[in-house]
Amino acid sequence: MKPKIFIDGEHGTTGLQIRTRLAGRDDIEIISVPAERRKEAAARAEFLNAADVAILCLPDDAANESVSLIANDNTRVIDASTAHRVADGWVYGFAEMDRDQGKAIASARRVANPGCWPQGPIATLRPLVTAGLLPPDFPVTMNGISGYTGGGRSMIDTYVSQGEDAPEFLPYGLTFQHKHVPELKKYAGLARDPLMQPVVGNFAQGMVTMVPLQLGELERVPTGAELHAAIADHYAGIKDSAVEVAPFEPVERTPALDPESYNDTNRMRLHVFANDKRAQALLVAVYDNLGKGASGAAVQNLDLMLGLPG
Incomplete structure (x- = not known):
């Protein structure tokens, strides 16, 4: 049956x-x-x-x-x-x-x-906290952009009715009381509230989330290669994973960060970018807010x- x-x-x-x-x-x-x-x-x-x-x-x-x-x-x-x-x-x-x-x-x-917004940051941060490369009390800030379907029926109707006149880039959640903060904090393994700064774009679906890391104040500063290896090792050990990790390579820009690139799939792709001399890194997730999200x-x-x- x-x-x-x-x-x-x-x-x-x-x-x-x-x-x-x-x-x-x-x-x-x-x-x-x-x-x-x-x-x-x-x-x-x-x-x-x-x-x-x-x-x-x-x-x-x-x-x-x-x-x-x-x-x-x-x-x-x-x-x-x-x-x-x-x-x-x-x-x-x-x-x-x-x-x-x-x-x-x-x-x-x-x-x-x-939720769509926390999933990308959780995917990148949790392996690093678990591996001890980031402490749980690390001050996390995340930002990103999502298609307007993430805002539900009322936002969809607004953007469709406005067409080309709808905002191309509209930050929101500016009181920093986003409903996804408790979820992100808990499952990323964080001890303090992260600062979320989401943006809606004038496209229907797809998203990119980004977590910039200022690593210089850590007692031991991990390299970009170490961050990437910890994340890659985590997902390599999961059978039938819908999450893939892009190669670690220095690039100024890449079309792989197109927020619509994984639309209509259940896939998620993670990236690590870093400048070891500056002790800075960026964790990026690309996925469909209506798919994996x-x-x-x-x-x-x-x-x-x-x-x-x-």
């Missing part, structure tokens, strides 16, 4: 992307509330409890409500909202974060899908939970 999958919020940006990625698969069954019952409160609970896996593509409050409606021990959950990313009892759904993270996801009843990761986690090849 095929496992039943219910996407709660299937008509939102992430939900539609997940449906597209699962279209045509014959190893699962997608169940949906019929159109004539969508306004029935009981229908949502019925389908949540009928599913083997429920994927929540909802605002935080609605995601919490959905979890509360599950009245059995069989329905497993992947939550794509922010609601449970640092909550006890939930496994973080970044399969490559640690060597045993995929196994933890596979056996979990509750999986919190990662959202729906791609959700499908990867679903396959792990169901023991399917994907």
Whole structure:
């Protein structure tokens, strides 16, 4: 019998992307509330409890409500909202974060899908903290740019309606209270709050995140080659990793940092750039905010939970 999958919020940006990625698969069954019952409160609970896996593509409050409606021990959950990313009892759904993270996801009843913005910095910082090359109290600053689909339906509608008149480069989160800070801090292994400075660009999807490192104040200053080796070793040890590490080479610029280069995939590519004489480095991640940053990761986690090849 095929496992039943219910996407709660299937008509939102992430939900539609997940449906597209699962279209045509014959190893699962997608169940949906019929159109004539969508306004029935009981229908949502019925389908949540009928599913083997429920994927929540909802605002935080609605995601919490959905979890509360599950009245059995069989329905497993992947939550794509922010609601449970640092909550006890939930496994973080970044399969490559640690060597045993995929196994933890596979056996979990509750999986919190990662946010798009923290995933790149976590991917580069966590191996360095774990290897002892960066101390947990290192002052981390991150920045980057993402397509406007990362802002949800209202931002998508704004950018589409404005067309070429929409801002090409719009910084936001300037109160430094970004909702992803707790997630980034916890899973990067940091002891102090990082400073996040995100930017939205006038393109639909794709993103680049960057973590600049001023290394000169460290008791022992790691070289760029050491930073790269620690990150590369981490991902080399993970089977079926969706994360790749670019070669370490000195370049002034490279087309590989195009934020749209991994669109419509579940891939992520990491780069390390450095100037050892100046004790400075830059950690970069390139991925799709709707792929590895959202729906791609959700499908990867679903396959792990169901023991399917994907």
